[in-house]
Amino acid sequence: xxxxxxxxxxxxxxxxxxxxYREVATSREVAYVEEKGPACTSHLHKRNHTxxxxxxxxxxxxxxxxxxx
Numbered sequence: 001x002x003x004x005x006x007x008x009x010x011x012x013x014x015x016x017x018x019x020x021y022r023e024v025a026t027s028r029e030v031a032y033v034e035e036k037g038p039a040c041t042s043h044l045h046k047r048n049h050t051x052x053x054x055x056x057x058x059x060x061x062x063x064x065x066x067x068x069x
Contacts, residue, residue, distance in 0.1 A: 004030065014040040018051065 004021040007029070011017055015037020021030050031051040044052065 002026075009034070012037070012040075012045075014042060014045065016040050016042075016045045 003024040005024060007020040007022055009017055009019050016033055017035040017037075019032050019034045021032065022028070023030065033045050033047055033049055033051065036045050036047050
């Protein structure tokens with residue numbers, strides 16, 4: 001288990017909500033699927049699991065992205 005800092009949330013086009021975090025010790029950015037969208041058909045989007053690429057959350061984020069500092 002590592003200490004992480006919340007960077008923000010993004011909603012993917014499929015409806016899934018992704019949280020972006022940065023590990024304090026390594027400064028590595030990690031993206032977790034917080035909630036799976038009701039219409040999402042991707043088997044890769046599993047609640048409370050990491051996404052393969054954290055940049056996926058940024059590149060496909062909808063305009064409804066909220067930033068938390």
